[in-house]
Amino acid sequence: MGAEQNHKEGAFEVREFRAEDAAAASEILREARESASWSCQALVEFMPLPGAVALMSERAGRPTGFVLGRLVADEAEVLNLAVCEECRRQGEGRALLVELLRRFAESGVSRVFLEVRESNLGAIDFYERMGFRQSGRRADYYREPQEAALVYERTQESTSLVPKTS
Numbered sequence: 001m002g003a004e005q006n007h008k009e010g011a012f013e014v015r016e017f018r019a020e021d022a023a024a025a026s027e028i029l030r031e032a033r034e035s036a037s038w039s040c041q042a043l044v045e046f047m048p049l050p051g052a053v054a055l056m057s058e059r060a061g062r063p064t065g066f067v068l069g070r071l072v073a074d075e076a077e078v079l080n081l082a083v084c085e086e087c088r089r090q091g092e093g094r095a096l097l098v099e100l101l102r103r104f105a106e107s108g109v110s111r112v113f114l115e116v117r118e119s120n121l122g123a124i125d126f127y128e129r130m131g132f133r134q135s136g137r138r139a140d141y142y143r144e145p146q147e148a149a150l151v152y153e154r155t156q157e158s159t160s161l162v163p164k165t166s
């Protein structure tokens with residue numbers, strides 16, 4: 001991961017993920033029913049892998065959001081993203097994703113992919129707002145409950161077009 005870099009937007013701060021954040025990040029994902037759960041152990045094991053990028057957001061020192069991605073050559077994937085329920089719709093998810101995309105772009109990534117449950121309309125609106133466009137659908141991709149995944153893609157040429165405000 002790159003150098004420590006903090007971004008402040010209003011009441012929250014986006015910062016580099018640290019190993020000691022794994023339990024809090026896992027808890028944020030567990031509480032956000034729409035996102036895939038990752039155990040603390042799974043996060044700790046994933047982070048040293050090549051291309052892993054993770055960021056936390058926090059308010060007054062309390063972790064409130066988490067995003068996880070991975071890049072391989074010039075392509076990358078957003079693997080997970082969640083913001084605590086009481087902190088949503090305040091720009092935190094956007095700030096996490098913008099910073100992740102910025103880091104991907106800095107590393108030469110030209111295409112970013114993600115999968116989202118077909119029923120997760122809030123996240124779909126969010127990703128579309130962030131410049132992602134649907135490029136596919138995988139039937140029966142998810143379990144518990146079984147559901148299709150929509151595949152979304154974003155070209156990095158549009159990175160600079162991420163809206164600064166809603």
Ligand SMILES: CC(C)(COP(=O)(O)OP(=O)(O)OC[C@H]1O[C@@H](n2cnc3c(N)ncnc32)[C@H](O)[C@@H]1OP(=O)(O)O)[C@@H](O)C(=O)NCCC(=O)NCCS
Pocket residue numbers: 032033034035036080081082083084087088089090091092093094095115116117120121122123125126127129166
């Ligand atoms: C998706 C998620 C991370 C968005 O985080 P957030 O901090 O609430 O998002 P932001 O406040 O940055 O939203 C930016 C814009 O995205 C759109 N948006 C965000 N959430 C939305 C929702 N539930 N419904 C419709 N549009 C939404 C809006 O245009 C919003 O701007 P606005 O609030 O000014 O209208 C959050 O809803 C979440 O944690 N959801 C549960 C986990 C999840 O679904 N993760 C994705 C798994 S693939």
